[in-house]
Amino acid sequence: MNNKRGLSTIIMTLIIILISLVAVGIFWVVVNNLIKGGTEEVSFGRLTLSAEIKGVDIENSSNNVSLLIKRNVGEGDITGMKFIFYSDDKNEIVEQEIQLEELEQESFTFHLTMNVSLLTKISIAPIFSSSDGKESVGNIADTFDVKTGTRIVIPPSGCTPTTNPCGSRICGNIANGTCGSISCGTCSVGTCNSTGQCATSCVPTTCEALGHNCGSGYANGTCAGTLDCGTCSGGQTCVGGTCSGGAGYTCGNNIVEPGEACDGTNLSGYTCATVAAGFASGSLSCNSNCRSYVTTSCVAGNTINAASCSQTDVQAAINSASDGDIVQVPAGSCTWTSPGDYQARITITKSILLRGNGQDSTIINSDNARLFSITGNGKSFRMTGIGFTGTIGSTGVALIWINGFFSSLRVDHCNFFNLNGRDFMVGYYTPGTTNPAITGLFDHINFTNTQAAVPFMMYYGRSDSWLYPDDLGTNNALFIEDSSFRWDVVDGSNDMVSDAEHGAKVVFRYNNITHGFIGWHDTGSTPQSRGTRLFQLYNNNFFCPAGVSDCGWRAMLLRGGTGVIYNNVIPIYPTGYEFPSATQIFRSTQLGGRPWRNYCDGTTERVCSDFMSHCNGGDYRSCEGDYMCAGVGDGTCSIDQCTQDSQCGSGNTCLAKFDGQLDSFGWPCRDQIGRGQDDSITHVQASSPVYWWNNKKQSDNSQLALYVAVRGATPEDTDYIKPNRDYYTYTSGFTGATGMGMGLRSARPATCTTGVGYFATDENTLYTCTSTNTWNLHYAPFPYPHPISLIN
Numbered sequence: 001m002n003n004k005r006g007l008s009t010i011i012m013t014l015i016i017i018l019i020s021l022v023a024v025g026i027f028w029v030v031v032n033n034l035i036k037g038g039t040e041e042v043s044f045g046r047l048t049l050s051a052e053i054k055g056v057d058i059e060n061s062s063n064n065v066s067l068l069i070k071r072n073v074g075e076g077d078i079t080g081m082k083f084i085f086y087s088d089d090k091n092e093i094v095e096q097e098i099q100l101e102e103l104e105q106e107s108f109t110f111h112l113t114m115n116v117s118l119l120t121k122i123s124i125a126p127i128f129s130s131s132d133g134k135e136s137v138g139n140i141a142d143t144f145d146v147k148t149g150t151r152i153v154i155p156p157s158g159c160t161p162t163t164n165p166c167g168s169r170i171c172g173n174i175a176n177g178t179c180g181s182i183s184c185g186t187c188s189v190g191t192c193n194s195t196g197q198c199a200t201s202c203v204p205t206t207c208e209a210l211g212h213n214c215g216s217g218y219a220n221g222t223c224a225g226t227l228d229c230g231t232c233s234g235g236q237t238c239v240g241g242t243c244s245g246g247a248g249y250t251c252g253n254n255i256v257e258p259g260e261a262c263d264g265t266n267l268s269g270y271t272c273a274t275v276a277a278g279f280a281s282g283s284l285s286c287n288s289n290c291r292s293y294v295t296t297s298c299v300a301g302n303t304i305n306a307a308s309c310s311q312t313d314v315q316a317a318i319n320s321a322s323d324g325d326i327v328q329v330p331a332g333s334c335t336w337t338s339p340g341d342y343q344a345r346i347t348i349t350k351s352i353l354l355r356g357n358g359q360d361s362t363i364i365n366s367d368n369a370r371l372f373s374i375t376g377n378g379k380s381f382r383m384t385g386i387g388f389t390g391t392i393g394s395t396g397v398a399l400i401w402i403n404g405f406f407s408s409l410r411v412d413h414c415n416f417f418n419l420n421g422r423d424f425m426v427g428y429y430t431p432g433t434t435n436p437a438i439t440g441l442f443d444h445i446n447f448t449n450t451q452a453a454v455p456f457m458m459y460y461g462r463s464d465s466w467l468y469p470d471d472l473g474t475n476n477a478l479f480i481e482d483s484s485f486r487w488d489v490v491d492g493s494n495d496m497v498s499d500a501e502h503g504a505k506v507v508f509r510y511n512n513i514t515h516g517f518i519g520w521h522d523t524g525s526t527p528q529s530r531g532t533r534l535f536q537l538y539n540n541n542f543f544c545p546a547g548v549s550d551c552g553w554r555a556m557l558l559r560g561g562t563g564v565i566y567n568n569v570i571p572i573y574p575t576g577y578e579f580p581s582a583t584q585i586f587r588s589t590q591l592g593g594r595p596w597r598n599y600c601d602g603t604t605e606r607v608c609s610d611f612m613s614h615c616n617g618g619d620y621r622s623c624e625g626d627y628m629c630a631g632v633g634d635g636t637c638s639i640d641q642c643t644q645d646s647q648c649g650s651g652n653t654c655l656a657k658f659d660g661q662l663d664s665f666g667w668p669c670r671d672q673i674g675r676g677q678d679d680s681i682t683h684v685q686a687s688s689p690v691y692w693w694n695n696k697k698q699s700d701n702s703q704l705a706l707y708v709a710v711r712g713a714t715p716e717d718t719d720y721i722k723p724n725r726d727y728y729t730y731t732s733g734f735t736g737a738t739g740m741g742m743g744l745r746s747a748r749p750a751t752c753t754t755g756v757g758y759f760a761t762d763e764n765t766l767y768t769c770t771s772t773n774t775w776n777l778h779y780a781p782f783p784y785p786h787p788i789s790l791i792n
Contacts, residue, residue, distance in 0.1 A: 050142075065122070066108065067109075124141050249290070252264055258780050260291065267284055274380055277353040293790075301321075309331075309362055317329075323379060324352075337368070338370070349375050354382065354384070367391065371399055380407050380409070392420055398422045399423045411445070424458070436462060437504070439477055447497075448488065457498040459506065460501060465533045465534075481786060481789075487514065512543065528593070530671055543571065555570045566691075570697065581692075582707055583707070595612060601666050604661060618632035620646065665719045723739070
């Protein structure tokens with residue numbers, strides 16, 4: 001019995017070995033056949049070839065995707081790469097010839113036919129050459145999830161690129177400092193020689209000679225091959241070798257148009273010293289995509305290190321700094337106390353970068369203090385990396401006051417936690433000032449408060465902005481982007497992220513707002529002030545805290561002016577806001593402040609053309625109160641409604657009416673929703689409707705409509721603000737007759753009624769019908785992220 005068991009064990013062992021040998025044999029046969037195949041998709045060589053996606057930059061407006069690819073350690077020659085772009089309903093594959101050595105990296109830019117805003121993921125697969133010279137495609141080497149992945153600036157931060165690494169080279173790859181390698185271009189004909197020149201014995205033609213600025217496949221004179229004349233920018237399309245349509249701007253013509261930051265040699269008036277704080281000198285240039293600046297040749301100022309975060313040490317560091325310097329505040333928590341009513345702890349008039357050690361590391365606790373008074377003198381200023389908390393008290397109306405004129409203004413990566421008053425007063429109105437409105441950028445702000453009635457910012461523009469055309473899509477505004485504003489309160493009350501008036505222009509985009517709202521004042525609600533001029537509100541997410549059913553009356557309060565509102569997501573009551581938006585015309589139901597002490601009700605009343613009160617007598621100068629009329633006439637600021645030109649002072653006239661008086665209600669009310677530029681002589685206002693599209697309900701992603709307030713008063717806002725006249729909203733099944741549509745530009749109706757709008761999703765551009773069956777560009781958004789935010 002025991003001998004039989006031993007024999008059985010030996011037999012079973014031999015059978016297992018035999019099966020293993022057969023399996024191995026089959027495996028080698030399969031692999032051998034694959035290796036011998038002419039276009040094998042698998043080989044041993046590819047098992048040691050891998051690459052990574054190190055950087056991704058997606059530009060919706062140009063429909064471009066830029067990738068930074070790094071080759072890892074491994075044997076074999078990578079001769080190309082397949083780039084696979086995925087969306088929910090379309091995929092696109094681009095094959096690119098490249099040569100990457102081990103640990104080498106290179107950036108690539110693709111202009112896709114699919115809509116890049118719909119991308120879900122991006123994959124790469126290396127193409128390599130086998131020992132017999134045949135090319136093979138490896139497996140997917142890396143995949144980037146667009147929805148959850150982190151966008152990385154290209155080239156990656158922290159590297160030091162070589163200034164003009166290509167030099168006289170026009171082709172081939174070359175080392176780019178510590179940033180890997182850079183491609184100096186490819187040859188349309190001939191081959192790239194060791195000096196980076198395209199070697200050819202013929203004289204090729206050029207795209208310029210053919211009159212082309214885009215497209216490919218054009219005959220290249222007497223040379224072999226064809227010309228590639230490039231792709232169009234700004235969402236334009238290539239028709240017969242010429243860029244047309246799209247965002248309406250042409251990158252490379254040295255003209256800065258809406259949707260561009262700069263263009264060629266036109267830097268929008270900026271230099272290194274004025275484009276961003278922290279640079280003292282150097283040479284600024286425009287990125288080739290016209291959407292950002294290149295500061296690699298700019299020279300940073302000196303770094304002045306404050307001894308601590310105390311007010312005394314920070315003041316000492318600022319005192320020793322010069323224009324262009326960086327004042328570095330170390331980590332720590334310091335309390336600054338009040339110096340007295342309306343007095344700031346620190347006054348800054350220099351062009352400096354004030355930088356903390358991080359918004360969670362450098363903390364300033366305000367003890368009933370107004371911390372900073374920052375005044376621009378045509379220079380740049382930036383504050384970053386600081387956290388603020390404490391109390392503001394009754395000695396001032398804001399923690400930080402900003403006024404004057406700035407070439408560049410930025411506040412970023414700062415925390416504001418549980419302060420008991422307004423954090424910022426920007427461009428506060430000073431009678432008689434000639435400074436232009438402050439423009440700039442607030443980004444990566446983290447505002448959190450457990451009190452309801454605490455706003456973040458008050459912003460004043462310039463009332464004379466009503467004398468100039470609409471300029472949507474330009475840098476001429478105050479931008480708030482990539483920030484979070486949260487009010488942790490349990491009732492239905494909320495407060496404003498940013499209030500605005502005096503002709504302000506506001507861009508509010510890519511923010512998260514919890515239990516707060518965005519809004520502004522209209523004309524007449526504040527004495528001597530005209531309302532907000534322009535607004536662009538898009539790609540914001542609104543939220544209601546857990547356990548709060550009512551987040552307030554509205555997410556957006558639209559009190560005058562014109563602009564665009566789109567791609568916002570808003571929760572609606574009973575688990576959100578009562579309405580996505582609301583409107584208000586202050587003077588439809590109550591008297592305005594001086595000189596607006598009348599109703600918009602159809603009654604004809606006269607006003608001076610500067611829309612100010614005036615002293616009674618003397619030179620009839622404009623005034624806000626009797627204190628400005630001392631020694632002038634009878635010393636009173638009493639003329640609100642004039643009867644003749646002489647009562648309006650030098651250069652002004654007495655207008656026949658406040659409002660439009662085009663119907664029995666007085667429509668259009670001065671500066672109401674849907675009005676634009678004043679005529680320079682008559683001051684009659686142009687029609688400039690608001691456009692609203694693709695704003696969605698958070699719970700089910702359904703389209704939301706712009707809400708015109710019905711307050712139970714007579715007259716109602718609905719008597720003044722009407723659809724397809726003062727505003728246009730998204731219309732399902734848009735035909736071009738009423739409302740507005742959205743979709744691919746190719747789906748835009750050929751016929752249209754004057755005033756309707758259509759947003760081309762593939763071009764990120766709004767078109768409006770300016771006359772029957774005539775479409776023209778109305779709006780293309782300013783580059784996002786804001787170009788200044790890309791400057792470190």
